[in-house]
Amino acid sequence: xxxxxxxxxxxxxxxxxxxxxxxxxxxxxxxxxxxxxxxxxxxxxxxxxxxxxxxxxxxxxxxxxxxxxxxxxxxxxxxxxxxxxxxxxxxxxxxxxxxxxxxxxxxxxxxxxxxxxxxxxxxxxxxxxxxxxxxxxxxxxxxxxxxxxxxxxxxxxxxxxxxxxxxxxxxxxxxxxxxxxxxxxxxxxxxxxxxxxxxxxxxxxxxxxxxxxxxxxxxxxxxxxxxxxxxxxxxxxxx
Amino acid sequence: xxxxxxxxxxxxxxxxxxxxxxxxxxxxxxxxxxxxxxxxxxxxxxxxxxxxxxxxxxxxxxxxxxxxxxxxxxxxxxxxxxxxxxxxxxxxxxxxxxxxxxxxxxxxxxxxxxxxxxxxxxxxxxxxxxxxxxxxxxxxxxxxxxxxxxxxxxxxxxxxxxxxxxxxxxxxxxxxxxxxxxxxxxxxxxxxxxxxxxxxxxxxxxxxxxxxxxxxxxxxxxxxxxxxxxxxxxxxxxx
DNA sequence: ACAAATACTGTACGACGTACAGAAGATTGT
DNA sequence: ACAATCTTCTGTACGTCGTACAGTATTTGT
Numbered sequence: 001x002x003x004x005x006x007x008x009x010x011x012x013x014x015x016x017x018x019x020x021x022x023x024x025x026x027x028x029x030x031x032x033x034x035x036x037x038x039x040x041x042x043x044x045x046x047x048x049x050x051x052x053x054x055x056x057x058x059x060x061x062x063x064x065x066x067x068x069x070x071x072x073x074x075x076x077x078x079x080x081x082x083x084x085x086x087x088x089x090x091x092x093x094x095x096x097x098x099x100x101x102x103x104x105x106x107x108x109x110x111x112x113x114x115x116x117x118x119x120x121x122x123x124x125x126x127x128x129x130x131x132x133x134x135x136x137x138x139x140x141x142x143x144x145x146x147x148x149x150x151x152x153x154x155x156x157x158x159x160x161x162x163x164x165x166x167x168x169x170x171x172x173x174x175x176x177x178x179x180x181x182x183x184x185x186x187x188x189x190x191x192x193x194x195x196x197x198x199x200x201x202x203x204x205x206x207x208x209x210x211x212x213x214x215x216x217x218x219x220x221x222x223x224x225x226x227x228x229x230x231x232x233x234x235x236x237x238x239x
Numbered sequence: 240x241x242x243x244x245x246x247x248x249x250x251x252x253x254x255x256x257x258x259x260x261x262x263x264x265x266x267x268x269x270x271x272x273x274x275x276x277x278x279x280x281x282x283x284x285x286x287x288x289x290x291x292x293x294x295x296x297x298x299x300x301x302x303x304x305x306x307x308x309x310x311x312x313x314x315x316x317x318x319x320x321x322x323x324x325x326x327x328x329x330x331x332x333x334x335x336x337x338x339x340x341x342x343x344x345x346x347x348x349x350x351x352x353x354x355x356x357x358x359x360x361x362x363x364x365x366x367x368x369x370x371x372x373x374x375x376x377x378x379x380x381x382x383x384x385x386x387x388x389x390x391x392x393x394x395x396x397x398x399x400x401x402x403x404x405x406x407x408x409x410x411x412x413x414x415x416x417x418x419x420x421x422x423x424x425x426x427x428x429x430x431x432x433x434x435x436x437x438x439x440x441x442x443x444x445x446x447x448x449x450x451x452x453x454x455x456x457x458x459x460x461x462x463x464x465x466x467x468x469x470x471x472x473x474x475x476x477x478x
Numbered sequence: 479a480c481a482a483a484t485a486c487t488g489t490a491c492g493a494c495g496t497a498c499a500g501a502a503g504a505t506t507g508t
Numbered sequence: 509a510c511a512a513t514c515t516t517c518t519g520t521a522c523g524t525c526g527t528a529c530a531g532t533a534t535t536t537g538t
Contacts, residue, residue, distance in 0.1 A: 009515070110353060113352050155399065219457065254485080298527080
């Protein structure tokens with residue numbers, strides 16, 4: 001064993017902390033989008049030479065991963081542990097919280113989808129979701145599958161939502177984005193796409209909170225619904 | 240009006256086509272991942288100077304967008320138009336087809352989530368899904384919402400699946416990826432995360448076809464399930 | 479034959495991630 | 509107290525990226 005607790009090692013004191021770098025990165029991400037969050041930009045903002053960042057993180061991918069973890073850590077799971085609250089409410093609140101936290105930093109969402117979500121906070125989220133789901137009587141196996149289904153839905157919604165606004169670093173208000181979609185969708189030719197043309201109004205709201213909640217409730221309905229026996233089409237498809 | 244059909248304009252004949260460039264890009268994407276699909280790499284592969292690519296596309300973003308459209312275009316929607324087939328089967332087959340087409344090019348999936356999916360093929364997919372859903376008796380409004388729910392689920396699943404494997408340009412076989420996840424998840428501490436630790440086996444299969452189909456069926460169950468009246472928690476949440 | 483329009487090449491710029499070498503600073507053993 | 513040692517940072521540099529600019533070659537319509 002080496003020295004059990006090394007209070008300090010020889011060498012100058014660090015001018016920064018990992019947190020300071022992450023804060024700076026998040027600021028840059030919010031102000032200028034993904035392309036502004038460069039190693040050189042981060043270094044400039046915290047006032048060091050570009051390569052000094054490599055003292056704190058081995059490479060840029062590590063910074064990105066840490067940012068993702070940092071953001072997931074902002075979600076206070078404990079709030080949703082109260083078993084007095086109906087379980088659907090707990091999940092809906094957790095999903096909304098996640099959506100708010102993440103859409104506040106659109107640039108970071110793309111980074112999140114760019115790599116595996118293995119970190120401790122991602123695991124904690126899984127544990128929290130499973131905890132709520134087993135309370136409903138689901139078996140651990142089904143609870144895990146349902147937890148992932150919810151994760152896929154929430155993160156998929158968020159990813160498609162921020163992607164819809166393109167490279168913007170700060171999402172415009174929801175009403176504005178819906179109006180922009182409305183304008184774009186008004187050009188749908190009714191001859192070739194009658195259904196979409198008729199539902200253009202609804203489609204403009206694909207990225208709305210209302211659609212998010214609607215879909216979430218359908219997912220929750222599906223999780224609790226009795227299985228449909230004749231719907232097992234596995235054999236027909238994998239032939 | 241200018242000349243209605245300009246067969247050819249002055250200037251040398253083009254040495255390439257947009258399709259050739261897209262093919263080359265897709266090849267590079269498959270061989271070397273996102274970072275290999277550079278303008279310079281594409282140009283080298285088709286045998287021109289880097290900036291010659293700008294004759295066919297205004298910038299790299301346009302190439303990316305075209306790639307996404309190209310991939311979506313590979314999905315043959317017409318196959319799923321047959322109303323004789325049960326609607327759940329049609330949607331499941333369409334979802335599986337999409338998943339297969341897209342996971343075949345993991346590098347392209349990240350690009351897809353990076354920008355809005357406005358193209359004609361994305362719209363065609365929406366129209367196709369709505370067509371199947373209105374066949375079940377859904378109103379056009381609900382059909383649109385349900386179509387987007389399905390899109391979110393399918394693309395979210397795919398995005399998380401390819402993200403789980405990191406930067407690999409070609410996805411390893413499913414069994415291999417599951418085993419890798421299993422190994423990683425075996426380190427979950429049972430004291431702090433008892434549920435996850437107990438369900439590690441199921442969690443390893445989060446990226447499996449089985450989980451994909453399980454979730455899809457739950458979503459379909461949710462879409463067809465009778466609404467749960469007391470589950471309307473909107474007021475409690477938006478207070 | 480000539481002028482106009484187009485497709486390409488050559489070159490170059492700024493920004494990126496990051497490797498390498500060296501200088502400055504803080505702690506340790508003596 | 510001093511020197512050895514280890515760490516943190518700076519300076520510099522390399523290779524790669526997207527792409528702007530100017531020039532050259534090729535095809536067309538007149």
